[in-house]
Amino acid sequence: MKNDIMIYNTLILEKLLRKEWVEIRTNSKVINIKRNCVTIKDTESIISKLEADLVIAAIGLRPLSKEAKTLARACKNSYIIGDCTNLGRIKDSVHQGYKIGNLI
Secondary structure, eight states: OHHHHHHHHHHHHHHHHHHTTOOOOOSEEEEEEETTEEEEEETTOOEEEEEOSOOOOOOOOOOOHHHHHHHHHHSTTOOOOGGGTSOOOHHHHHHHHHHHHHHO
16 A cells, blocks of 8 residues: 555656656756756766756765764664665655654
């Protein structure tokens, strides 16, 4: 059920964005950003220039697992969640936080 809800949310969000003429590009690397133009390269190494008034970048970051473990050892009643425990999606971290919040 949980995965069905996330898929449903994704489909609804994409539908709303496309209705507003928002172009969604995934699995692409940004090569350059200039005023009103973004240059990207896709997984087939095809380079495209996109006109844009606004760019929203959704990127991944490396978790600070070592720092989280050090903090957890120093603080009583602390919990490590999210990518510091297992790489996943934001929904996984939200669910972990909800479960921990109910324990506290």
